Amino acid sequence: MTDRYSEDDVVATVTRLTRSQLVSFIECNFVKPEREAGAYVFGRIDLARLELLCDLSQDLDLDETGLGIVISLIDQLHAARQDLATLAGVIDALPTELQTGIMAELKKS
Structure with a gap:
């Protein structure tokens, strides 16, 4: 292929x-x-x-206007998912104590 x-x-x-x-x-x-x-x-x-x-x-x-809106939203969602995956990778590379601190802060919010 x-x-x-x-x-x-x-x-x-x-x-x-x-x-x-x-x-x-x-x-x-x-x-x-x-x-x-x-x-x-x-x-x-x-x-x-x-x-x-x-x-x-x-x-x-959907017409061109509707397609533009939906495709833009899908692109934004994909970008957010990529950003989240990058952030998760950075957190995974941190020492365990920092990871634990970050997770504790996330649970507070």
């Missing part, structure tokens, strides 16, 4: 996606593929995002 997809590959793989929707999603910056030799190149994460965009636009009948 490849990690790089052309526009044709994307439209063939994401079966609910039309070429015009793909262009619209790119123009709205809902998906941001790389550019190589004047052509778009998509990754697996782009395909997953396009599947989600199709679900939201077709199943929930």
